[in-house]
Amino acid sequence: MTYTTKVSEQLFAESKHYLAGGVASTLRASMKPAPLFVESGKGAYVTDVDGNQYIDYLLAYGPLILGHAHPALEEALSKASKLGFTYGLQHRGEIELAKLLTEILPCAERVALSGSGTEAVMLALRLSRAYTGKTKVVRFHGHFHGWSDTIFTSFPSTDMKQSAVSAAASDSAVPGTNGQSSSSLGDIIMLPWNDAAALEALLDKEHHTIAAVITEPIMCNNGCIQPKDGYLQKMRELTAKYGIVMIMDEVITGFRLGTSGAHGKFGLSPDLVTIGKAMGGGMAISGVAGKYDIMKLIEDGTVSHLGTLNGNYAATAAALATLHELGKDNGSSYHRMEQFMKQLADGIRTLFGKHQIQGLINHVGPVFHMMFTDQSSVEDFTAFGKRDAAKYTKFAEIMLEEGVLVRPSGLWYISTVHSEADIEATLQAVDRALARL
Ligand SMILES: Cc1ncc(COP(=O)(O)O)c(C=O)c1O
Known part of the structure; x- marks a missing residue:
């Protein structure tokens, strides 16, 4: 045929x-x-x-x-269809999932749940700014951190219709789409990835303005490129030295490389990690996990974390089923x-x-x-x-x-x-x- x-x-x-x-x-x-x-x-x-x-x-x-x-997800979701998908109230599944995440992700002392990777990144940036009292964020050419206005920059991808401009050589962030005001990226500093000297030079000079450095642990979105030996360790060292939050965007790598995420696999301790995608096995769920000192800003009301469907029963059940399947044997x-x-x-x-x-x-x-x-x-x-x-x-x-x-x-x-x-x-x-x- x-x-x-x-x-x-x-x-x-x-x-x-x-x-x-x-x-x-x-x-x-x-x-x-x-x-x-x-x-x-x-x-x-x-x-x-x-x-x-x-x-x-x-x-x-x-x-x-x-x-x-998958049968495990079918079962979890069929149970959810009888008990209700979402309540706008708390349920035991949220505790079970957050507890499991704190057990399997080395950097997770507390967890916040959201719906998409984009939202998780938004929350991680907000926490970083509130924690440090600073505003700038360093991100890297070729990495992708979702489509929110304050981080979405142009990158050449064959499956992006409006891939437009390559900003690879520039240290200014080019908006990823029309309709995104250029000022929305005013707090972003672009750097080449895997270049420890460039990072060190920037942080030495500008650290007093920088709230966070956000990185994919592996440049999955553009070439599946690995970090050079010692690069992420150096990033950890420098960010710790200068009181800058290190965010590892593990929306792809978390639960794809292993249940402890790339940071667990590489033995790194970022301050915050963002997770999503594989976590829900196809249901919309994501999260931020990290150090209590930073995450407690949600607890004490310093940082607002909102979302009607956050931690909904169905997505939580799907995530639990997925993580249990992945953790077997x-x-x-x-x-x-x-x-x-x-x-x-x-x-x-x-x-x-x-x-x-x-x-x-x-x-x-x-x-x-x-x-x-x-x-x-x-x-x-x-x-x-x-x-x-x-x-x-x-x-x-x-x-x-x-x-x-x-x-x-x-x-x-x-x-x-x-x-x-x-x-x-x-x-x-x-x-x-x-x-x-
Ligand atoms: C590393 C990374 N961060 C964040 C996102 C955004 O996630 P979502 O599409 O769920 O909003 C993606 C999506 O591909 C991603 O690859």
């Missing part, structure tokens, strides 16, 4: 009459040949409205670490995911050779970034900017026809329910796709 996305295309056209832009999140509009409309998802597979089934490595941009409709599912990702990454590297295509994969545990480039390594944002992004988008489009769903930017996630057979089928699909490319 010939591959078609006709029904998705029709629904996209219909959707545009009612839903602004036809999709619920801007990123999704750029998918080629069409933004896919889904009929159902089960396990490692998703089926679209045209009847095409895909092995899913998009995994809803990260949250589906247990795959689609001492987290053995991470080992399995890492092995499969390694098998995939090694297999694709071999296929690059077979098809004489210049490409590379930056791989960290259960996540990797695949790119087409003639560089022998991509270890910073500038090098990442030199990849052939258009070629990868084309590859992602061909992969759909070959039965595999991957994000057009190149970032691949895996779930606990992907199987050996899925990996083999995926490598065969990559083989065919590279031949066609």
Whole structure:
């Protein structure tokens, strides 16, 4: 049967009459040949409205670490459907979840719950400013911290429709979208990541104005680039020296690299971490975890933390079910995911050779970034900017026809329910796709 996305295309056209832009999140509009409309998802597979089934490595941009409709989540949510989804009142599940998080995340002395990664970052910044009495925030080129006005800057991404300007060389923050006032980023200082000397020079000079340094522990959003040896430790040292809050944005890495987050894995003690995505297994829940000294500003009323649906019963139950699943057998599912990702990454590297295509994969545990480039390594944002992004988008489009769903930017996630057979089928699909490319 010939591959078609006709029904998705029709629904996209219909959707545009009612839903602004036809999709619920801007990123999704750029998918080629069409933004896919889904009929159902089960396990490692998703089926679209045209009847095409895909092995899913998009995994809803990260949250589906247990795959689609996992039985543990089905059970938790079916229980919630009988007991009520949200109360606007407290319930035991919130205590259970917050307690669990304080047990598994080394830096967590207290936890605050919210709905999305964006909100968690907003709260972490607010806490940092209130705690330090300072206002500026240092963030890094190539990192993403959600779409709120005070942190969303322009970055080149093939799946951002308005990716616009690359500000890689500049230390001023360029708004990520029209409608964002330039003054909203007035407190942001941009730095290149993985450059300890640049960070030290800035903090030595400006520390009296800087409330927080926020970093992804691994530059997952743009190239899956690892921190250089000692870099995050140096960041910790400098921020501690100058009374600056160190925020690790673990919205991707928390629960994807392991149940103790990247900070647990790397043995780091940031002041605050933001968590989301995989935490809820696909339900909307996020949070900030960190030191009591800072988190107590919520307790004593210094900092307001609001949200109608914060800690709602259904999302809390989903997070508990997800974290319990991930923690089973001492987290053995991470080992399995890492092995499969390694098998995939090694297999694709071999296929690059077979098809004489210049490409590379930056791989960290259960996540990797695949790119087409003639560089022998991509270890910073500038090098990442030199990849052939258009070629990868084309590859992602061909992969759909070959039965595999991957994000057009190149970032691949895996779930606990992907199987050996899925990996083999995926490598065969990559083989065919590279031949066609
Ligand atoms: C590191 C990081 N922080 C924050 C966010 C924002 O999370 P959300 O999309 O849930 O608002 C994202 C989203 O991709 C992210 O990757």
